[in-house]
Amino acid sequence: MSQKIRIAVQKSGRLQEQSVKLLKECGISFGNGSSKLKAEADNFPAEILFLRDDDIPEYIEDNVADIGIIGENVFLEKQKESELVLRLGFAKCRLSIAVPKSEEYQSSNWLNGKKIATSYPVIVENYLSKNNIAAEIHEISGSVEIAPGIGLADAVCDIVSTGSTLLTNGLKEVDTVMKSEAILIASKSLNPEKSALLNELVFRVNAVNAAKSNKYLLLNAPNDSIEAITQVLPGMKSPTVMPLKEKGWSSLHSVVNENDFWSQISQLKELGAQGILVIPIEKMIV
Numbered sequence: 001m002s003q004k005i006r007i008a009v010q011k012s013g014r015l016q017e018q019s020v021k022l023l024k025e026c027g028i029s030f031g032n033g034s035s036k037l038k039a040e041a042d043n044f045p046a047e048i049l050f051l052r053d054d055d056i057p058e059y060i061e062d063n064v065a066d067i068g069i070i071g072e073n074v075f076l077e078k079q080k081e082s083e084l085v086l087r088l089g090f091a092k093c094r095l096s097i098a099v100p101k102s103e104e105y106q107s108s109n110w111l112n113g114k115k116i117a118t119s120y121p122v123i124v125e126n127y128l129s130k131n132n133i134a135a136e137i138h139e140i141s142g143s144v145e146i147a148p149g150i151g152l153a154d155a156v157c158d159i160v161s162t163g164s165t166l167l168t169n170g171l172k173e174v175d176t177v178m179k180s181e182a183i184l185i186a187s188k189s190l191n192p193e194k195s196a197l198l199n200e201l202v203f204r205v206n207a208v209n210a211a212k213s214n215k216y217l218l219l220n221a222p223n224d225s226i227e228a229i230t231q232v233l234p235g236m237k238s239p240t241v242m243p244l245k246e247k248g249w250s251s252l253h254s255v256v257n258e259n260d261f262w263s264q265i266s267q268l269k270e271l272g273a274q275g276i277l278v279i280p281i282e283k284m285i286v
């Protein structure tokens with residue numbers, strides 16, 4: 001019987017929706033794990049396991065799951081046998097030190113002799129030893145930002161995204177310990193069949209993510225601008241140029257990166273481009 005790759009995703013929480021969405025965009029179809037903790041994919045040799053994110057590194061080390069999607073922060077904290085295969089670009093956040101707003105914090109030396117509440121003791125320990133700071137770590141599993149306000153700790157190290165949780169708890173962010181995003185991790189001991197399935201999945205994720213960061217662009221341009229426009233829009237190889245019915249004009253098709261998009265559009269307009277259409281790409285294989 002051919003093997004199935006076991007993919008662990010978070011059962012509920014910040015990573016759940018986008019992890020499931022990504023797998024589905026990769027053409028893997030399965031039922032969501034609202035009550036069931038395991039789902040079989042209909043059209044890919046895979047089983048999806050819905051787990052607590054903190055447990056996923058251990059399940060992979062123990063070969064209960066083959067691959068999984070977790071935050072880079074959890075990957076670093078757990079120090080389990082597994083490898084980082086791919087950064088996925090969602091659940092972007094940072095792990096930061098925060099102290100009460102009223103404190104005069106000048107440098108990390110402020111933390112000397114203080115008590116830091118966190119759910120990430122291993123990462124904080126590394127941060128303290130790197131900065132030569134002797135501080136006490138108080139591990140708590142949630143609602144970390146409340147700790148200084150109730151006299152449990154002097155500072156916290158927790159996840160920050162918009163900063164609104166810190167603000168509402170009277171804290172200010174003073175140092176970034178690490179940046180994090182969702183990552184795909186895998187067991188270091190996959191057999192050849194499962195390795196091939198992982199490679200196929202990585203190929204699909206890359207196609208999905210490349211498509212998200214690029215747009216398909218169509219425009220009309222006078223023929224004497226085509227050379228200059230090609231310099232602005234190199235495309236995947238070079239732009240497609242097709243004659244319009246109107247003499248002296250062509251239609252150009254190309255792919256542009258989301259990051260370069262707005263600056264390229266203004267250059268294209270200066271070069272005489274008209275009727276510019278920008279269309280999302282569903283999958284992109286480079």
Ligand SMILES: Nc1ncnc2c1ncn2[C@@H]1O[C@H](COP(=O)(O)OP(=O)(O)OP(=O)(O)O)[C@@H](O)[C@H]1O
Pocket residue numbers: 010011012013014015051052053054070071072073074091092093159160161162180181182
């Ligand atoms: N505010 C945020 N913005 C962006 N990413 C976040 C945010 N909060 C958490 N994350 C990322 O999502 C991951 C999961 O966060 P979540 O709060 O769902 O975890 P949890 O409470 O530990 O869930 P579980 O019940 O599965 O253990 C975090 O480890 C982090 O990588």
Ligand SMILES: O=P(O)(O)OC[C@H]1O[C@H](OP(=O)(O)OP(=O)(O)O)[C@H](O)[C@@H]1O
Pocket residue numbers: 014142143145158159160161162163164165166
């Ligand atoms: O900077 P912000 O945008 O405010 O985000 C940071 C908060 O988000 C996460 O908690 P979450 O909202 O997932 O709730 P939780 O405490 O139940 O994990 C994290 O633990 C922080 O508390």
Ligand SMILES: [Mg+2]
Pocket residue numbers: 052053054
């Ligand atoms: Mg958790």
